[in-house]
Amino acid sequence: MAPVCIVKPAPNDWDGRSALALVAHIAERHHDTQRAELERLRELFVALDRVAPPSISFTIRTELALLEDAARAHLATTTLLFPYVVALEANERAPSLQPSDVARLLQRLHGEHERLRAIVGCVRRVTLDCLSLDTASSLLARTLDAALAGFEHGARDHADLERVVLVPRVLSLDPSVERDTTPVMLPVRRREVVSATGRHEALSVFCPSERRSFTPEWCSTCPLVREVNESSVRCTPPAIVPSRSVTLPRRTGEDLCVGEALGQHHVSVGLDVTAKAVADALGKHGDAVAVVVDETGHFAGTIDRDLAECAHAGQLAGELRQAGPCIGESAPLADAIACMVKTHQRSLPVVGADGRVLGLLVDIDALHRIVDSKRR
Numbered sequence: 001m002a003p004v005c006i007v008k009p010a011p012n013d014w015d016g017r018s019a020l021a022l023v024a025h026i027a028e029r030h031h032d033t034q035r036a037e038l039e040r041l042r043e044l045f046v047a048l049d050r051v052a053p054p055s056i057s058f059t060i061r062t063e064l065a066l067l068e069d070a071a072r073a074h075l076a077t078t079t080l081l082f083p084y085v086v087a088l089e090a091n092e093r094a095p096s097l098q099p100s101d102v103a104r105l106l107q108r109l110h111g112e113h114e115r116l117r118a119i120v121g122c123v124r125r126v127t128l129d130c131l132s133l134d135t136a137s138s139l140l141a142r143t144l145d146a147a148l149a150g151f152e153h154g155a156r157d158h159a160d161l162e163r164v165v166l167v168p169r170v171l172s173l174d175p176s177v178e179r180d181t182t183p184v185m186l187p188v189r190r191r192e193v194v195s196a197t198g199r200h201e202a203l204s205v206f207c208p209s210e211r212r213s214f215t216p217e218w219c220s221t222c223p224l225v226r227e228v229n230e231s232s233v234r235c236t237p238p239a240i241v242p243s244r245s246v247t248l249p250r251r252t253g254e255d256l257c258v259g260e261a262l263g264q265h266h267v268s269v270g271l272d273v274t275a276k277a278v279a280d281a282l283g284k285h286g287d288a289v290a291v292v293v294d295e296t297g298h299f300a301g302t303i304d305r306d307l308a309e310c311a312h313a314g315q316l317a318g319e320l321r322q323a324g325p326c327i328g329e330s331a332p333l334a335d336a337i338a339c340m341v342k343t344h345q346r347s348l349p350v351v352g353a354d355g356r357v358l359g360l361l362v363d364i365d366a367l368h369r370i371v372d373s374k375r376r
């Protein structure tokens with residue numbers, strides 16, 4: 001991947017106009033319109049819900065609830081951010097927000113738009129399923145799809161305006177959010193995913209403030225990014241205040257996340273991959289263990305290199321896999337170490353919040369991460 005230069009241009013028509021005018025425009029042109037559109041969508045959803053089969057009805061209701069929840073979350077973020085920007089520009093006493101709070105709000109803004117977009121995409125797919133039903137359902141579905149297309153279009157303009165104009169305005173008014181913060185260099189992890197039909201590489205970056213992995217593409221659009229290249233992401237994630245327990249003695253690795261300690265290369269194999277292909281992939285990277293995944297990318301066991309090399313070449317990963325525990329990427333590293341000690345394993349498969357495999361935590365990487373954190 002070539003280095004990505006992050007450009008945050010501000011369209012000319014907002015140059016020289018106040019932050020007050022900008023937030024008033026966003027609130028009126030986008031937030032008020034979005035509220036009215038959601039009201040209209042709700043009416044159409046209710047009408048479709050009455051005539052659609054129960055399975056589709058259930059999905060429609062769930063998606064509508066998610067859409068409303070995402071829109072509400074976005075308004076809550078801007079309720080904190082907008083008064084802050086306006087007060088800052090007017091040199092008035094701004095609501096007390098730390099630079100890390102502002103950075104977190106900017107990051108949240110970015111995630112909320114993506115979430116809205118993803119939910120609208122899902123609802124449109126469900127709606128299209130209704131086109132093949134009876135006339136009443138398909139007529140309603142067509143109207144609903146047109147309304148969703150309008151919502152999607154408005155949401156895109158809304159996201160662009162906040163990303164391209166509002167975020168740079170906040171960063172220029174409050175340099176402590178970005179320029180005065182020391183950027184960190186986060187490694188891009190590579191996972192070779194082998195299936196019966198071929199192989200591909202999955203790239204991810206663990207975000208310490210969100211405590212989850214993102215793709216480098218996602219990071220390249222994050223308001224807090226400085227640079228993305230093929231091996232690292234340079235950015236200023238908001239600081240996390242470690243939680244301090246007053247009753248329990250602190251364990252080594254308690255303040256670190258499992259995701260922070262994941263190494264650079266991992267191998268995942270599908271259930272239908274042969275022992276030879278597993279051994280080849282492990283040999284290529286010098287890895288000791290491959291994580292087996294099912295068709296949906298969820299954890300299905302592990303295979304160590306000795307087993308793959310000794311097995312009959314045509315035996316499948318589904319037959320060779322060994323059961324065992326896995327751990328979430330946001331769990332404390334101390335939990336992962338405790339689990340490895342208890343099960344006498346030197347590695348532990350790591351999964352994301354959706355249960356999909358992200359990599360393999362190796363004891364030596366966990367140790368390096370702990371030593372690194374003590375040096376800082």
Ligand code: SF4
Nearest residue numbers: 207219222225235237
């Ligand atoms: S890792 Fe950095 S660039 Fe990526 S989402 Fe987190 S703060 Fe943004």
